[in-house]
Amino acid sequence: MLWTLLARYLRPHWRLLVAVVIFQLLQSIASLYLPALNADIIDQGVATGDTDYILRVGGVMLLITLGQIICAVVAVYFGAKAAMAVGRDVRGAVFTRVGEFSEQEVTKFGAPSLITRSTNDVQQVQMLVLTTCTLLVSAPILSIGGVIMAIRQDLELSWLIAVSVPILLVAVGFIVVRMVPLFRKMQTRIDTVNRVLREQLTGIRVVRAFTREDVETTRFARANTDVTEVALSSGRLMALMFPIVMLVLNVSSVAVIWFGAFRIQDGSMQVGTLIAFLSYLMQILMAVMMATFMAVIIPRAAVSADRIMEVLGTESSVHPPQHPVNTTTARGEIELLDVGFAYPGAQQPVLSNVSFIARRGETTAIIGSTGSGKTTLVNLLPRLFDATTGSVLVDGVNVRDLNPDLLWGHIGLVPQKPYLFSGTVRSNLLYGKPDATETELWQALSIAQATDFVTEMEGGLDAPISQGGTNVSGGQRQRLAIARALVKRPELYIFDDSFSALDLATDARLRQALRLGAAGATMIIVAQRVSSIVDSDQILVLEDGRIVGRGRHEELLQNNTTYQEIVASQLTAEEAA
Incomplete structure (x- = not known):
């Protein structure tokens, strides 16, 4: 589901993705080239005392670093732009599909779950796109290029790469597999928190009338605790991941220095080559760590994508006609x-x-x-x-x-249950007929027996209305809803x-x-x-x-x-x- 969702909504923004790949490629090439130049400065400049060589190669390194910074900034800019565009498009698609649902589908999913899927779930997918553009594109380039460059520096130490990288992948994979069901459970429990909170806010008058504040507080605390427990469980696994990565990094560094020292001692390796090899190993492992970070985000985004696609894949039980009738006698019979x-x-x-x-x-x-x-x-x-x-x-x-x-x-x-939208009396009355005149509005209010209280409200037609019409009484809300229908004629x-x-x-x-x-x-x-x-x-x-x-x-x-x-x-x- 995740890749289907990404393929559908990334396709219109392929130019941004191409730009990201190009600039990430340039940045990665610069990162791979710098350690080799650093090795040359040490072995051919510092070791021999050739100041001109140091200045010349150092100047080239500064220019490459400047280009690397520019490429990184541009890649992040285009990546963020692509991620925000995908988030906008997915939210719009979910909103459009929900707008097509009948009461049956809305009841099936529930309003709290639909809100979570339109916000939190879309945000998870959006975060995946952003991190993919900023991290995942460069990770394979750095890892593959790092292996090639490290082998070019010294073939005999390359066995350390063959040992450290699989160890890191196995350890991370074991943790990620255990995190996937936790992320799925977390999204479901976030739905529950939203449902409880929505019920309590909507029914606050009932809660207070029956003095059930303590009961509702306990109910929310229970739902909140359930989310916290899952978050802590996934957080513990996530917290375990980075120490493992750092342990592999540090042990690998010590191993390179240890075995490299013996090769320098017997004259088969130079100091600059050892430092370059160590840099490439760090780049490889850092690339794996980037992929590790992605491995944390992908499972949660996959769960969110499944939930989003469930909404997008649900057809309304009220199907629009294939050949609609566009005219009637307008009798209203x-x-x-x-x-x-x-x-x-x-x-x-x-x-x-x-x-x-x-x-x-x-x-x-x-x-x-x-x-x-x-x-x-x-x-x-x-x-x-x-x-x-x-x-x-x-x-x-x-x-x-x-x-x-x-x-x-x-x-x-x-x-x-008459519902008024946040805005003003006027904006609610104009909902069915945006071009209605003020005379038509007052005429509708007069028929609905709402003229008196609207006149007394500060601002009259421009008096503010809270979401759901909570700042007016039930009878006033009904009369405004009736007036809204009357304006439409x-x-x-x-x-x-x-x-x-x-x-x-x-x-x-x-x-x-x-x-x-x-x-x-x-x-x-x-x-x-x-x-x-x-x-x-x-x-x-x-x-x-x-x-x-x-x-x-x-x-x-x-x-x-x-x-x-x-x-x-x-x-x-x-x-x-």
Whole structure:
């Protein structure tokens, strides 16, 4: 998965990679050439006292070193640019794919995990690209070139390279193999920490209301401890790696000096040659150490790449049409024909044989007990889910065949949990219609019974809204969400229990204003309160995913037992009449 991901997202930036390779190659060649020049200065300059030779060769070494520094800087610059570009592209791809997911896929992964995959996991891959460009490219050049240059200096000492390098590779490989499962476990536990933290921040009011701070602190501490334990385990292995590398480096250095001293003593080697050989051995082992550092990063990046590719490789259960219908009559008429829906793996369907027509200019209400399938039913209309059986038609066209943008353009949805984005009242209202005028905004606020409190907010339309709308009350949040849908002026309004936080008087005024302000549109209202739907043109009574009653309030009150029970639990006889 890692190499597939890198191949896909590095390909557009191949010019940067070519530049990195060229400058890393030049830098490595300079690094290999300098020890040989150093040996010449010692053997032919210092040993003989030839000052001119020392100055001449020393000047060449200074120029080579300057070029080496320039090449290193340029290589790091292009490498960082490539890494940042890959990170940007992968994050964008993950975001785009998640945006295509239906509710089913979002629920499958979970929001905390998707956030981790878009941030922490992408960062691990990005770090791998950066270190590859800055370290791994030069490592094989230095190691192979170092072996060749060391053999040229002295063949008889080369056996030390054949011994030290395999020892280092075996020791490092043993550690890396044990680190891979730890990295996989760490990413999973980071997901858990994000999930717990997100729940606690989102539900802070509930936590405080039930005085559960101690319990939540303990829950977070447990998740935090789990991450810490895995991090410590991998950290211990990582801490063990570098002492081993240094031990091999130092023992190899001592061995070169020890055996080289005997060769110098018997006249078969010069001092400069010994120093050059020692430098090449250090370069070889340092190159192996660079690869060692990469060996630490690659397993974690591989785990992260698997998680990213899992998201990118998941197709939405809501497939876009191959030949989309791009025009409709724009009446906003909805028809369901024997619709059924079942979640994957569920033993029983949530909806069964649901059929009804919601006509333009009429209000269709859906009522039923908790878990009867009301929200699932209305989620089928904008294709947040696809019906398992049957057909959902908008203006006579199956929603599976409609261009998704056209379908969503017809619908103004106010979800069960209204969500406001961080920004201002104005930016939230403009979400569905960016070119709406200020008059249209105030008109929508007036219909939604939100004019009074928006006027009182400091800044009015430009008053700040916190993420999720946490700085306004639940009722105010619902009314702003309703106003946002009204600004869009769609042909079809879907209110999924959108009046539950309103008092009865405000609810009545809002519904009265809706009849006038949204006249001519199709309106579907999901409600728990009977008072919110008594004046609807059609009421559908859901029970266990089936329609067990339909008609107006008065009709159902006379001939539908389920509706009578709902009414009896909420209204007195006088109110019901």
